[in-house]
Amino acid sequence: MHKAMTRAELALFAENLVKTNVVYGVVAKDKQFGWDRILDHKEMVLDYPTTISSPKKYFLPPTETLIEFKLAANPDPKFVNHSQEAILFGMHACDLYATSMLDNAFEDTNKDPNYLEKRKKAILIGVSCMPDPDCFCNKMGVDDAVHNEAKISKKEALYDLFFTNIGHKYLVSIGTKRGEDLLAKYAKPAEASKAELDQLKVVEKKRVESFTSEMKQDVEQLAKLMPKTYNSSVWKEYADKCFACGTCNLVCPTCYCFNITEKVKLNLQEGSREREWDSCMLPQFAEVAGGENFREHVAERLRHRLMRKGLYIKEKFDKSGCTGCARCYRNCTADISIVEMFNRLKEVTENE
Amino acid sequence: MSKPKVAFFDFTSCEGCQLEVLNQEPQDMIDLLNAVEIVNFREAISDKGQDYDIAFIEGSISRPADETRIKKIRRQAKILVALGACACTGGLNAMKNKYSAADYKNYVYKDKAHYERLDTYAVRPVSAVVKVDCEIPGCPINRFEFLRIVKSVLMGVTPQLPDYPVCVECKMKDNVCMYQRGETCMGPVTRAGCDAICTSYGDPCTGCRGFVPHPNLNAQKDVLAKHGLSPEDVMLNFTMFNNFSKEDTTR
Numbered sequence: 205m206h207k208a209m210t211r212a213e214l215a216l217f218a219e220n221l222v223k224t225n226v227v228y229g230v231v232a233k234d235k236q237f238g239w240d241r242i243l244d245h246k247e248m249v250l251d252y253p254t255t256i257s258s259p260k261k262y263f264l265p266p267t268e269t270l271i272e273f274k275l276a277a278n279p280d281p282k283f284v285n286h287s288q289e290a291i292l293f294g295m296h297a298c299d300l301y302a303t304s305m306l307d308n309a310f311e312d313t314n315k316d317p318n319y320l321e322k323r324k325k326a327i328l329i330g331v332s333c334m335p336d337p338d339c340f341c342n343k344m345g346v347d348d349a350v351h352n353e354a355k356i357s358k359k360e361a362l363y364d365l366f367f368t369n370i371g372h373k374y375l376v377s378i379g380t381k382r383g384e385d386l387l388a389k390y391a392k393p394a395e396a397s398k399a400e401l402d403q404l405k406v407v408e409k410k411r412v413e414s415f416t417s418e419m420k421q422d423v424e425q426l427a428k429l430m431p432k433t434y435n436s437s438v439w440k441e442y443a444d445k446c447f448a449c450g451t452c453n454l455v456c457p458t459c460y461c462f463n464i465t466e467k468v469k470l471n472l473q474e475g476s477r478e479r480e481w482d483s484c485m486l487p488q489f490a491e492v493a494g495g496e497n498f499r500e501h502v503a504e505r506l507r508h509r510l511m512r513k514g515l516y517i518k519e520k521f522d523k524s525g526c527t528g529c530a531r532c533y534r535n536c537t538a539d540i541s542i543v544e545m546f547n548r549l550k551e552v553t554e555n556e
Numbered sequence: 557m558s559k560p561k562v563a564f565f566d567f568t569s570c571e572g573c574q575l576e577v578l579n580q581e582p583q584d585m586i587d588l589l590n591a592v593e594i595v596n597f598r599e600a601i602s603d604k605g606q607d608y609d610i611a612f613i614e615g616s617i618s619r620p621a622d623e624t625r626i627k628k629i630r631r632q633a634k635i636l637v638a639l640g641a642c643a644c645t646g647g648l649n650a651m652k653n654k655y656s657a658a659d660y661k662n663y664v665y666k667d668k669a670h671y672e673r674l675d676t677y678a679v680r681p682v683s684a685v686v687k688v689d690c691e692i693p694g695c696p697i698n699r700f701e702f703l704r705i706v707k708s709v710l711m712g713v714t715p716q717l718p719d720y721p722v723c724v725e726c727k728m729k730d731n732v733c734m735y736q737r738g739e740t741c742m743g744p745v746t747r748a749g750c751d752a753i754c755t756s757y758g759d760p761c762t763g764c765r766g767f768v769p770h771p772n773l774n775a776q777k778d779v780l781a782k783h784g785l786s787p788e789d790v791m792l793n794f795t796m797f798n799n800f801s802k803e804d805t806t807r
Contacts, residue, residue, distance in 0.1 A: 234732040257730045266728035447744040447772050450720060454727035468707055470587035481728060486720045487770060502772075537723070537735055537744050538775055 207376040207393035208400050214367065214374050218245040218293065220390040226290040228262055230255055242293070250294050251369065253336040254529060258299055258457030259292050260306060263322045264481070270318060271477040275468065284476075287321040291386075293329045297349035298341045298527035300330050300362040302457030308521045309460050318479075327386060330366035334411055340419035340543055341528035342412065350377045351408075370403045419543045421550060423524040430515035433549045434507070436556070442545060443503035445538045450483030452509065452532035452542075458517065458525055459483070484508050510545060560710070563596035563608035564639075565629055567615030567622050568649050568679065572696040573640035574599045574614055579699055588703070591710055610635045610709065616642040616649045617685050618676040630686040635709060638682045639702075641695035645766045646800035648695070649679040653804045654795065678804040690715045695764035695797065698750050718748040721768050722761050725752035734760045740783045742793055745771035764797045 221227055222245045229248035231240045237252040239259045273279040310319040330349050341347040349362050361379030368375045375396050378384045453459040463482040468475040485505050490498040499505045517525025533541045595605030611633035641647035652660045661669040682688050692705050708715035722743035734741035742763035780790045
């Protein structure tokens with residue numbers, strides 16, 4: 205079921221939302237785009253190629269206090285969870301999909317209250333996009349949030365509302381009751397007409413035909429390839445260029461690893477348990493007590509990262525660990541392309 | 557337990573790191589003074605106490621007389637902490653190590669170049685002369701890192717510096733990469749802990765905190781060259797804060 209809204213109606217909807225809700229959206233940042241708190245709806249951009257980091261930072265902040273305690277016989281721990289009702293406006297299909305993958309990770313075995321509570325209180329509003337030259341979300345099967353929702357999430361819609369730009373108007377797909385209620389509260393959209401639904405198909409066709417990435421394999425093919433690449437010479441090839449700086453992990457919408465440290469205040473009477481983003485590309489990630497490091501070499505760490513993206517997550521959650529957003533490549537100072545690596549692994553493995 | 561006695565000493569430096577020590581939030585300063593007793597700190601007090609447990613050393617060693625003085629401090633201090641780039645890597649001072657004495661003296665001091673008190677040997681970090689228990693790098697130091705290290709020392713925990721590069725802190729702040737802004741940056745090989753302060757305010761990293769433990773320096777050279785730097789400019793990036801090498805101690 206689709207509703208239709210003019211651009212002016214959508215702007216009014218956004219304005220109304222921002223007035224009375226905590227809204228996060230995409231804003232221009234130098235020559236790039238990034239997720240930020242929206243206080244003026246006019247600053248919010250809906251037509252953008254990609255963002256530096258992903259909106260995962262609203263559910264899994266870069267740094268977060270989990271517990272506050274005292275350095276005393278009775279530590280009297282207080283659990284900390286700064287969650288609030290929020291609307292994420294303008295998520296691309298790949299990021300909606302990534303969020304559902306993160307949901308799996310944080311619901312799995314030990315449920316993570318800090319993530320899950322923030323996630324539960326968030327309303328996700330998606331927006332359509334056209335692929336830029338590096339995008340390969342189509343190959344990862346996550347480029348269409350509206351029509352692939354059953355296939356991808358297996359239980360519910362990836363979004364509460366999803367806006368598709370059909371040129372003169374936006375068509376709104378309602379994913380949940382919560383989305384429906386939000387729309388009814390802040391806007392009065394008409395039903396989409398037959399002509400508008402036809403136009404949606406035209407736009408969708410154009411989007412599907414616009415992908416230019418060189419990525420040669422889809423999710424299933426990758427999952428078959430990766431086990432054969434464990435001893436490949438390709439890892440070393442790329443390790444020579446790699447800074448092991450962790451950027452690829454930190455901007456990745458599906459990377460969720462974190463480190464836990466305990467910090468003490470200067471009065472030496474109180475402390476807190478802190479969580480912060482970690483990265484499997486960093487040297488200390490697999491280091492254990494006594495100094496042993498299970499992935500001492502950059503090549504081993506690169507392999508681990510790509511195994512996560514192409515195989516391990518697929519095995520664990522039956523979903524792709526990579527969304528094809530290409531943030532890791534766009535932000536890599538050494539210009540290492542994940543697409544080129546996957547293709548090279550295929551080429552070399554077939555010839556080895 | 558009585559409060560540990562703390563002293564601050566400076567060698568070849570601008571004393572800016574000691575200013576950062578003083579540049580704390582009021583409550584942090586109160587907590588700091590509740591935790592330690594400062595007995596010698598030229599920038600803050602007139603006392604010149606020589607009975608101390610922890611010595612913070614700002615500045616690099618650049619004359620034989622400096623060696624005598626730092627060795628005396630080392631004998632007294634139970635814990636010796638190098639404070640700032642000059643003390644940790646030789647800092648900016650070590651830039652001169654690649655030139656002849658006549659060249660840099662004439663360039664910097666001009667008609668006063670012949671003054672005897674300007675005679676120095678190759679600049680070196682404190683650790684090249686005495687055992688250093690812990691380093692707080694940076695030009696200047698990060699005052700929050702200073703407090704973290706002090707807390708570690710007070711609790712008897714080995715202080716840890718981040719072993720990852722500045723890129724991590726930049727990404728955690730969602731900064732636009734300097735390279736994507738058309739600049740070059742030493743962030744990919746430079747030790748984090750500064751909270752990416754320069755890049756967050758639009759200035760490229762110049763490597764003041766020294767390199768990460770296993771920097772990919774070849775990749776850094778390639779990237780700088782690819783972004784248009786001449787071989788000379790590439791070397792300038794590497795030698796601004798990180799010019800000291802062990803061979804310098806023979807000169």
